[in-house]
Structure formats: C-alpha cells, structure tokens
Amino acid sequence: MILEPVTYKGGLYRNDEIVDLIEDVGGYIIQKQMVATEVVIQALVPRDDIALIREVAKPLAGEITPSPLVGTEIAVVTPSLEIHHLPHASCDVAEYIRRFGAKTNMVGLARGFGKRIAQLNDEERDVINEHDLAIYLLGDFEECIRHKFPVLRRGIEVPIVVSGGPSKETLQKIIDPPVDGYVGEVGRFMHRTKESEEIDKLEEVVAEITRVVSKKREEIAKDPLSVSPARLMDIIREQVEEIHRVLSPTPITVQMTGLRVKLPYDTFSTVLKKLEIERGVTIGDLADIRPSRMRDYILLKIRPFSDTNIMI
Amino acid sequence: MDSVEYFEVECPEAAGKEYYRKIADIVLLDHNLIRVIRKLHIFIDPRVPLFIAVGVTKKLPGPVKVRDFADVNIQDRQVTITIGDEAYLAALLHLLWEKFGKERVDQPDRFTILLDLAPEEQAGLEDLVVMDPSVTLYKDLIYALQVIQPEGFKVRRQYYAGGKFYLVASEDTLPEDIEDLVRRKFALMGEQL
Numbered sequence: 001m002i003l004e005p006v007t008y009k010g011g012l013y014r015n016d017e018i019v020d021l022i023e024d025v026g027g028y029i030i031q032k033q034m035v036a037t038e039v040v041i042q043a044l045v046p047r048d049d050i051a052l053i054r055e056v057a058k059p060l061a062g063e064i065t066p067s068p069l070v071g072t073e074i075a076v077v078t079p080s081l082e083i084h085h086l087p088h089a090s091c092d093v094a095e096y097i098r099r100f101g102a103k104t105n106m107v108g109l110a111r112g113f114g115k116r117i118a119q120l121n122d123e124e125r126d127v128i129n130e131h132d133l134a135i136y137l138l139g140d141f142e143e144c145i146r147h148k149f150p151v152l153r154r155g156i157e158v159p160i161v162v163s164g165g166p167s168k169e170t171l172q173k174i175i176d177p178p179v180d181g182y183v184g185e186v187g188r189f190m191h192r193t194k195e196s197e198e199i200d201k202l203e204e205v206v207a208e209i210t211r212v213v214s215k216k217r218e219e220i221a222k223d224p225l226s227v228s229p230a231r232l233m234d235i236i237r238e239q240v241e242e243i244h245r246v247l248s249p250t251p252i253t254v255q256m257t258g259l260r261v262k263l264p265y266d267t268f269s270t271v272l273k274k275l276e277i278e279r280g281v282t283i284g285d286l287a288d289i290r291p292s293r294m295r296d297y298i299l300l301k302i303r304p305f306s307d308t309n310i311m312i
Numbered sequence: 313m314d315s316v317e318y319f320e321v322e323c324p325e326a327a328g329k330e331y332y333r334k335i336a337d338i339v340l341l342d343h344n345l346i347r348v349i350r351k352l353h354i355f356i357d358p359r360v361p362l363f364i365a366v367g368v369t370k371k372l373p374g375p376v377k378v379r380d381f382a383d384v385n386i387q388d389r390q391v392t393i394t395i396g397d398e399a400y401l402a403a404l405l406h407l408l409w410e411k412f413g414k415e416r417v418d419q420p421d422r423f424t425i426l427l428d429l430a431p432e433e434q435a436g437l438e439d440l441v442v443m444d445p446s447v448t449l450y451k452d453l454i455y456a457l458q459v460i461q462p463e464g465f466k467v468r469r470q471y472y473a474g475g476k477f478y479l480v481a482s483e484d485t486l487p488e489d490i491e492d493l494v495r496r497k498f499a500l501m502g503e504q505l
Contacts, residue, residue, distance in 0.1 A: 139463075170327075
C-alpha cells in the first residue's frame with residue numbers, strides 16, 4: 001500500500017466524516033488544525049483512495065491537494081537570527097515550505113555570521129542532523145559562501161539544499177563537494193516576498209526540496225522501514241495518555257524515518273520502548289530511542305527491514 | 313533613490329553589487345533617511361572583507377527651540393507655555409523636569425505647561441534648545457548603515473561632522489590606511505573629507 005501525502009482543506013461542518021474515512025481506508029492523520037471555521041488536515045492516505053476521499057469531500061466543499069512534504073521535518077538554517085538574516089528571507093522560506101506540509105524548524109546559528117569567523121557548534125550540528133533535510137539560507141556574496149560554507153556543513157549527514165544570492169550555476173561551481181540541491185538568487189533581502197517573481201523563487205525552493213526529499217524516499221523504499229512512522233505515531237497516541245496533554249502544535253512530529261516525541265526522555269523512553277505494536281513486537285524491537293538535542297524530547301529512529309527482519 | 317544626487321555601490325561581484333543596491337535602497341527608505349541624504353557611495357569587498365559607506369547629508373534644519381513650537385507668557389512668577397506642535401512636548405517636559413524639578417512643572421492639560429519661576433530663572437526660556445535634529449540624525453544614519461552592512465562585521469569606525477559621514481566595518485582589524493581609502497571614496501563623489 002503506497003501512502004500519498006495530502007492536505008485536506010474544508011469547512012468545520014462534518015469534518016469528522018473525512019477524518020473517519022481517512023482512518024478507515026488505512027491512512028494516517030499527521031496534523032489537524034482548526035482555524036476559525038476552517039479545518040486543515042495533513043494526512044498520509046493510500047494512493048488508490050484519494051479519488052474516494054475527493055468524492056466524499058465534494059458536497060462538503062472540501063479540497064484535497066497533494067502535499068509532497070507532509071511527514072517531513074526540515075531545518076531552515078540561517079547564519080544568525082539578526083535583522084540581517086531575519087525576518088524576511090528565513091521566515092518567508094520557512095513559512096512557505098510549511099504550506100506544502102513540512103514541519104520546519106528555524107535553526108539560527110550562534111556564530112554563523114561573518115566570513116572568516118563563522119562557526120558551527122556541536123549542538124547545532126546535532127540538532128540539524130535530527131532533521132530529514134537542511135536548507136541553508138546564505139548571503140549574497142559568492143566569496144563568502146565559498147569560504148564559510150565548508151565550516152557550516154561540517155558533520156552534517158542529512159541532505160542539504162543551499163540557497164544564496166549568486167546564480168544556481170555559480171553555487172554549483174563554488175560548493176565542493178557538491179550538496180543535494182541548489183537554489184540561486186535567494187540571498188539576503190530586506191523586504192517581504194510579495195511580487196510574483198519572488199513567489200516563483202519560493203516555489204523553486206519548494207520544488208528543489210521536494211526533489212531531494214523524493215530521492216531520499218526512493219532510497220528508503222529500497223530497504224523499507226520495519227514500520228511506518230505514521231503508524232507508530234498512531235500507536236503512541238492511543239497508548240500513551242500523557243501525549244494529549246502536550247501543548248505543542250505537533251506533540252509527535254513525523255519524520256521520514258522516525259518520530260520526534262515531545263515528552264521528557266528520562267520518564268518516557270522506557271515506556272515507549274515497551275509499547276507493543278502488534279503480536280508481542282514492541283517499539284524497542286524496531287526502533288532506536290534516543291534523547292533529542294532539542295529540549296528534552298525523545299527521538300525515535302525506525303530501523304530498516306534488513307536490520308530487524310520484521311515488517312508490520 | 314531618485315531624490316539622491318549620487319548613489320553608487322562598488323563591489324567586485326556583479327550580483328552582490330545589485331543586491332546591495334537594493335538592500336541600501338530599502339533600508340534607507342524604511343528608516344526615512346532618503347530625504348536627508350544627498351550623496352552616498354558604498355564600497356564592499358568581500359575578499360578582504362571590508363565595507364565602507366561614505367556620504368553627504370542635505371542641509372539640515374537648525375536646532376528646535378521653545379519659541380519655534382510654543383508661546384511663552386510671563387506674568388510675575390507665573391509662566392504659561394502654550395504648545396503649538398505636540399511632537400516636541402515630551403522632550404520639552406523632560407528638559408523642564410530636569411531643570412526645575414517635577415514639583416514645579418504643572419501640566420493641567422495636553423497643550424499647557426505652567427511653571428512657577430523666579431525672574432532670574434525666566435530668562436532665556438524661549439531660546440531653550442529642545443531637540444537637535446543633527447544628533448538624532450547621526451544615530452539614525454549610523455544605525456541604518458549598520459543594518460545595510462554585511463552581518464558579522466563587528467570592527468567598526470564611524471564619523472559624522474559638517475554634513476559628511478562615513479562608516480567603515482570589517483570582521484578583521486581595520487587597515488591602517490583606512491582614512492586614505494575613505495578620502496578616495498569621497499573624491500569619487502566629488503567631495504573632500
């Protein structure tokens with residue numbers, strides 16, 4: 001069963017029916033947001049059933065659109081959180097990626113500014129490595145990018161997309177060894193993106209990220225995960241009562257190969273480890289549970305089939 | 313930037329030059345500084361790295377005195393100041409509090425200030441300087457230039473006098489001949505430091 005990431009947008013009226021339908025056909029709700037009289041549901045649904053959901057949603061004036069980035073957590077890395085790099089470029093990009101279903105976290109480096117003096121510390125490196133992908137928003141000068149990017153990427157193991165002021169070709173030329181994606185002509189700017197060509201640039205960022213994410217998905221499909229992260233999320237939601245008391249918008253964040261569970265590690269890591277998925281198989285059998293460098297959250301990485309020999 | 317007589321950005325990188333032209337334009341517009349700048353030359357060399365901004369301001373209005381925005385009536389010890397332009401009221405109140413103490417400054421309504429002053433204290437009240445636009449302008453200008461400059465350039469030298477200003481910034485120690493460089497940039501605009 002191939003699960004397709006989608007976003008459903010519709011009115012509050014009878015939205016339960018859509019939720020039930022998605023669950024009945026074997027899909028998973030990743031996030032449900034109620035904004036005034038509107039409801040936005042990000043979900044993974046079986047590809048064959050999208051037409052059915054669309055049909056049911058029609059009389060409710062609901063709309064279902066493909067969202068390639070649902071179920072991914074992306075780090076938006078910016079050299080600093082100063083006015084020079086915020087709020088325009090970084091916030092606009094982070095916000096725009098969210099529209100396509102990704103969960104974005106802004107990572108503002110403590111000492112990422114400057115050319116010679118730029119640094120990346122171990123905490124920042126580990127936090128970035130907890131994500132599915134990192135998009136680096138760099139500045140306008142190729143000389144600076146050439147000089148400082150090797151420092152900013154040191155130890156980063158997740159796919160990287162670089163954006164900066166110089167053209168895409170220039171970025172490709174100056175970055176060595178190559179990264180997974182490039183977006184040119186999105187550097188430092190001091191205004192909100194409003195004009196159509198600026199929005200087109202943001203579209204380009206999303207397209208590049210989608211391309212890299214799809215490539216990673218294909219790689220994962222070659223050696224599939226022992227259990228789907230979305231299913232694991234459902235199990236935790238059903239069996240761990242405390243998760244419903246977490247006030248964060250996404251108490252469990254779905255990643256491509258795991259989950260970020262926003263419960264304290266010391267108290268809940270053993271609880272999660274012993275949680276039964278099916279017929280005596282516990283989460284601990286299929287996934288590595290480790291403390292996240294982000295607050296005291298729990299990071300859950302699902303092991304592939306080749307490692308566990310179990311697939312549920 | 314049409315109202316600015318001279319505006320150039322000098323940079324070895326063509327793309328960077330265009331971006332910084334736009335950045336400078338937007339920042340100065342946002343900070344309401346375009347109308348006070350007459351000439352501006354920005355030089356950025358990311359290889360050194362070095363950022364130099366030199367410029368000339370337009371002729372500024374002189375210091376604002378009490379007589380420019382208020383009427384002062386003196387009857388024996390009672391001084392009544394009637395405010396015409398509220399923009400300077402807060403600054404004036406602060407000055408009066410500092411000079412005479414809060415208990416002697418009474419403000420029965422928004423546009424009236426009453427003071428109880430001895431005759432020798434009353435002299436020169438109308439000529440009291442409430443605000444000097446050039447002082448705030450200097451701060452605003454330097455702040456705006458710091459926003460324009462690339463992030464991370466923490467070593468800075470700034471100057472403002474006689475309508476001319478410059479800001480030099482780098483992440484390394486500034487070169488010794490920096491003043492000569494600044495003078496050369498002024499010469500490009502047809503000015504002398």
